[in-house]
Amino acid sequence: MSRRTPSARPARRRAHAPVFAALGDRTRLALVAKLSEGELYSISQLTQGSRLTRQAITKHLRVLEHAGIVRCMHRGRESLFAFNPEPLYEAKSYLESVSEQWDQSLARLRGFVEERRLT
Numbered sequence: 001m002s003r004r005t006p007s008a009r010p011a012r013r014r015a016h017a018p019v020f021a022a023l024g025d026r027t028r029l030a031l032v033a034k035l036s037e038g039e040l041y042s043i044s045q046l047t048q049g050s051r052l053t054r055q056a057i058t059k060h061l062r063v064l065e066h067a068g069i070v071r072c073m074h075r076g077r078e079s080l081f082a083f084n085p086e087p088l089y090e091a092k093s094y095l096e097s098v099s100e101q102w103d104q105s106l107a108r109l110r111g112f113v114e115e116r117r118l119t
Contacts, residue, residue, distance in 0.1 A: 022067035035083035
């Protein structure tokens, strides 16, 4: 029987990969920070103050949308984007479970080393 907990299973890791990949870009992090203010933003509003084109911002938003971090809604011809924190909560939970696994592994290693030192 494996010592792995469900959080260490490859399927669960793969499920979080799009979130971590989406957050691995400075521009997307800036977009998430802006959208986390709680407002709906159009692509034009998100492009203001940026050196990026609307097309570039749109590509970044699509990556975030694919990861579930943002939602796109349509009002007439305008696309509005909103922050969805749920994937970040799930990723945080995953990282906490991985951290717990590492803590347990390090505690076992410490016990082993201390036991060896005493003999």
